[in-house]
Amino acid sequence: MPSATHELPLAGSSMMGRETAETAVAPIDDSVDAVPPARRLVPLAFQHVLVMYAGAVAVPLVVGRALDLPPAQLGMLISADLVACGFATLIQTLGLPLVGIRLPIVMGVTFASISPMLAMIAAGHAEGTPPAMVLRGIYGAVIVAGLFGFLVAPFVGRLSRLFPPAVTGTVILSIGLSLMRVGINWSAGGQPTDPGYGAPAHLGLALLTLVVVLCLMRFGHGLLRSGAVLAGTIVGTVIAGAMGQVDLEPVREASWFALVKPFQYGAPSFDAPASIAMCLVMMTVMIESFGMFMAAGQMVGRPVERGQMVRGLRGDAVGTLLGGVFNTFPYTSFAQNIGLLSITGVRSRFVCAGAGVILLALGVCPKLAALVAAVPLPVLGGAALVMFGMIAATGIRILGSVELTFERLVTIAVSIAVGLIPVLSERFFQAMPSALAPLLHSGIVLASISAVGLNAFFGSRASREAEVI
Template identity: 45%
Template sequence: MNNSVHPVDERLPLGQTFLYGLQHVLAMYAGAVAVPLIVASAIGLSTEDLIYLINADLFTAGIATLIQTLGPCKMGSRLPLIQGVTFAAVSPMIMIGKADGLTAIYGAVIASGIFMFVASPFFSKLVRFFPPVVTGSVVTIIGLSLLPVAVRWAGGGNPAAEDFGSLPTLMLSTFVLLLVIIFYRFFKGFWKNISVLLALLIGTVVASFCGFTDFSAIGEADWIGLVTPLHFGIPTFDIPAIIVMILVILVVMTETTGDIIAIGAIVGRPADEKTITRGLRADGFSTMLGGFLNTFPYTAFAQNIGLITLTNVKSRFVVAGSGVILILLGLFPKMAAIIACIPAPVLGGAGIAMFGMVAANGIRVLSRVQYEGDNNFNLLIVGISLAMGLLSMAVPEIFKHFTGIWSIIFHSGITIGSLTAIILNAILNEARTIHIKK
């Protein structure tokens, strides 16, 4: 390794890049295909259309990841951030789709992507409101908010199922978690860095012998699946739908800004205003592109931050390799079907380790914050931010009477926790600093 090259810009051998990149894809695959599954089911699309949506989603996610990591044409943060469809847009898209169909969804997605692209330089000026007390709180909230996802996977994926949380399921997820710990403890170098990948592969093999894995989808999947622009028709631009989606995009921009700052702190390349502008601009362009390629708004996937923390592989070119793999998965459905065979309990065991590491990184950042002294409000900021971020996770029904944009904001622990940290810091620290200067 050349010591003059920052770890983010390090170019690894092709074989290592592929395996590390594949590890990232396995970690995010379930989340990547969840949104098209939910939306297609809610608005009554056929199985054929659902498969097409998944292929388009993976293909476009790959392009979005390449843009974010490589940074062409003044777009992309050039940080190791993998891109996927945001969950924040699910409810509004279902509402729009039921009322006006898929073409209205894509019209709103394209318009919101243009808005995000144009608004990026203005939104990035919020970086001054992200000192370590805010950054540490946001990273910790991201990790804690992702843990319920890992727990659901560990229990079998569907809490409503009769066998959810059964002893064999929990034993399988625990076995995978132990594999991650053992590999991480006793392996060195390259093998240590692919501990999650090895645990997922071994876990899947063991799961297949225990009857947890169904490989029939591989045989049924097509070999080639081409993604054609505007497959479902010309987008329609409905003003109310566009307004709703722009409100969602403002929430997404807040989360993306937090993700960029978080990954910048973890890899040792702090994100400045320019980096955030480029990162948001990449999200905006990818979202706009997604509308043309029959998919949905894109954002950074926070779960992969945990993988970077666990493996300490910080190269953006590794994540760019993930983008290439995602493009291939979108073009060759059989490859995607193979990855889809990884059972939820196997993902859960690895997810507990990865997401827990994200929270631990946030705690590490918070450990460097000053809490003592007169008129020091940092402890209050951290405490209330974490509490607000965990509200919807602890008792999801607490915000059941909130509708529209308020529902989107308050049902996302990451969003409400991040906004709380930003606002409290602005009121208690920033405003006090300005007053003292005067």
């Protein structure tokens, strides 16, 4: 039976002994299937929830505001989203027959779904369609996309052979670089168009949180070290509260319990163009999931095989199907949570399953959800800079183990550049058809397609040269 913990081995020589002893890390969970004790599992699970919460509620907020929903219905969308997040996370981490990757994955609404949904909302406004009817059309398209994803998962899973280490490292590096914009904007207070963006108070909070997290990672031990992000977030939030930057009024106004019912807006309606657009989103989600699953597998020391990849893709599809049933949207694995794996060193999938349970509790208890939402964005941003940077560093580590021939260097260089296009220039593809938006506005998808295509292109050239020789 494998040990539940391990330490870095110390070198035998006297010259290296002191240096290695000083850099040895605290014991960490060694097995993906290990179940940490509750005193560790609960705070580590809550840490995962804090990291993904802002991203999880962003899509229902955008959709609800675009529909001009009243606060009560907007709160219902958020509650439904959190419940579906919880169910989808439990499916991926614990697994069902033929479904679920059984790795430490946390699920949330994909941002790739925003574009087609806003197009449906705009069409509804033009035709005078009531918001409830528009939502029923959205949910019908989401259900079709979930069924489509489940059916094509075995075929998409065959693409695993197109992801050798050079491609895997490039994609993971691109994930980290793409997410850095999110962490930077959080640190500055939201979006560049928001009032007070980049204010010294926001930057100071982000820096303070970052310093606390780094100090705990350097000087902390045990749970304090592995829970550095959670502890840093708490410290940052307390200081932000003393500065008057934490609004607890929504917490006081929120109710204690709200039941989320399936098809709360009525039976879903089905529209062919909307369904096709959402199926394209589902394909985008699956391509992104390749990178996410590979990154998670590399970080926990359990590389993802083809069968496991197919189960993970089915997990995305089932999560999306549940989204349509529970009045919410398509789901995918959240990259920000994968960044925590490197920071904490905790590999257990049951920690993320615990996060799923917490998300369920937040979904049926709006008061708790409002309390988590009270954490200021600059505080989350300070911690995110570490987490997203760790994802990029993992990609660099993988590439460091690959023989970097000229062809591979070209593949890496071009793929990273292509993946950064939507990150550095949001209007670069503005003249392209809106139907392609889910593909063109995802740096992860662009980097994946570029890396796979260039690797195949240069690989075929190398094969021809080998045949000549």
